Amino acid sequence: MALQYYLILSALLFTIGVIGVLVRRNAIIIFMCIELMLNAANLAFVAISRNLGTAEGQLFVFFVMAVAAAEVAIGLAIIVSVFKHRETINVDEVNSLKG
Amino acid sequence: MTADQILFFIFGGISLIGAIAVISFRHPIYSALSLIVTFFSQAGLFVLLGAHFVAAVQVIVYAGAIMVLFLFVIMLLNLGTLSAKGVMTGKLKGIAIVLGILFAAQGIYIAANVFKDTEVGSPEAIERAAALADNPIETYDIGVLLFRDYLLPFEVTSLILLAALIGVIVLVKRENRVEN
Numbered sequence: 001m002a003l004q005y006y007l008i009l010s011a012l013l014f015t016i017g018v019i020g021v022l023v024r025r026n027a028i029i030i031f032m033c034i035e036l037m038l039n040a041a042n043l044a045f046v047a048i049s050r051n052l053g054t055a056e057g058q059l060f061v062f063f064v065m066a067v068a069a070a071e072v073a074i075g076l077a078i079i080v081s082v083f084k085h086r087e088t089i090n091v092d093e094v095n096s097l098k099g
Numbered sequence: 100m101t102a103d104q105i106l107f108f109i110f111g112g113i114s115l116i117g118a119i120a121v122i123s124f125r126h127p128i129y130s131a132l133s134l135i136v137t138f139f140s141q142a143g144l145f146v147l148l149g150a151h152f153v154a155a156v157q158v159i160v161y162a163g164a165i166m167v168l169f170l171f172v173i174m175l176l177n178l179g180t181l182s183a184k185g186v187m188t189g190k191l192k193g194i195a196i197v198l199g200i201l202f203a204a205q206g207i208y209i210a211a212n213v214f215k216d217t218e219v220g221s222p223e224a225i226e227r228a229a230a231l232a233d234n235p236i237e238t239y240d241i242g243v244l245l246f247r248d249y250l251l252p253f254e255v256t257s258l259i260l261l262a263a264l265i266g267v268i269v270l271v272k273r274e275n276r277v278e279n
Contacts, residue, residue, distance in 0.1 A: 004211050006148070009111045011206025013118050013137075019199035020122035023192055028127050028173060032134050035165065036118055039141055042157075046150045048214075055236045055244050058150050062245070065160050066256045070263035072165050076172045077270040083176050 006047035013040035027079050027089040031072065038068045106147055113140040127173045131166060138162040149235035 013036060020033030042061045049057020083089050117137035121130045138161045145154035245253055 003214060005107060005111075006144070007210030007214070008207050009115070009144075011210045012115060012203060015199055015203035015206055016115070016118040016122060018202055019195060022195035022199065024122060026127060026178070028169065028178065029122070029130050032121055032130055032169065035134065035161070036121065036137065039138065039161070042153075043141060043144060046145055046148050046153055049236075050148045050150070055240045058153050058236060058241055059244055059249055061150075061153050062156065062241075063252060063256055065156065066260060069160065069165060070259050072168055073263050074266050074270075076168060077267040080172060080176065081270055089176070089178070 003047055003051045007044055010040045010044040010047070013037075013043065025090050025092050027082070027091050027094075028076075030091065031075050031079075035068060035072070038064055103147060107144070110140040110143040110147065113137075114144070127178050128170065131169045131173060134169075135162050135166050138166070151235070152238040152241055 017033040017035075017037035017040065020036065021030050024030055024033065042064055045057040045061050045064070047057075049055065079089055082094055086094055088094065114137045117133045117140065120133035121137065124130045124133065138157060142154040142157040142162070145151075145157060
């Protein structure tokens with residue numbers, strides 16, 4: 001299977017993640033869409049790594065996964081504490097930082 | 100069509116359908132379950148690419164740990180009842196989808212063309228990839244690379260995880276103090 005097919009699939013998955021972040025107002029679903037985008041990047045990493053014949057691309061997938069795990073833990077903690085204060089996680093209603 | 104191509108279209112199709120389901124379902128739990136489907140089919144794609152260890156880690160870390168965290172928070176906050184107005188509506192949604200389609204068109208154009216004349220997309224690289232099918236990158240190679248050439252980034256990653264750990268504890272602790 002040619003590299004281009006994997007990269008096109010990766011681009012499509014990334015786009016779906018972007019549309020999700022733009023369209024959905026639920027903070028948890030926005031986080032899931034960020035995970036989708038990170039995964040699309042992982043797919044591109046692994047596909048290019050195979051075509052270059054090196055393991056570096058696969059290595060960076062692990063770094064991306066570590067960052068994703070840290071991001072999810074922090075993000076969900078923020079969501080929980082916002083929910084405790086505001087009783088909502090709709091990002092349109094949580095706007096007290098807006099100038 | 101070879102078996103590889105058929106499997107690529109099956110796994111790719113499932114992951115695209117799962118991704119669309121993530122952003123279409125109103126209830127966050129359905130979204131989370133669709134995301135697990137996407138992660139599993141991406142693990143299948145990693146196996147097709149010869150990255151077996153990455154596929155295993157994808158299932159264990161993403162489909163296991165991270166998604167359990169998501170489901171835990173969704174159920175903890177009991178979000179099903181709040182999600183009725185969780186979708187942007189009207190003109191804004193239309194603009195978002197048009198922009199998304201433009202973005203996808205750009206991405207597809209770049210993915211299809213930009214690597215053609217470079218080393219990655221050259222015929223030699225495609226031959227190399229075919230040769231790798233018989234001699235895939237093994238966990239051993241990744242381990243050697245990770246603990247020898249990329250030792251410093253690896254240690255920095257542990258710092259990121261430590262920072263996340265402390266950050267989560269601080270977030271939760273401050274919450275308690277305010278309540279008291």
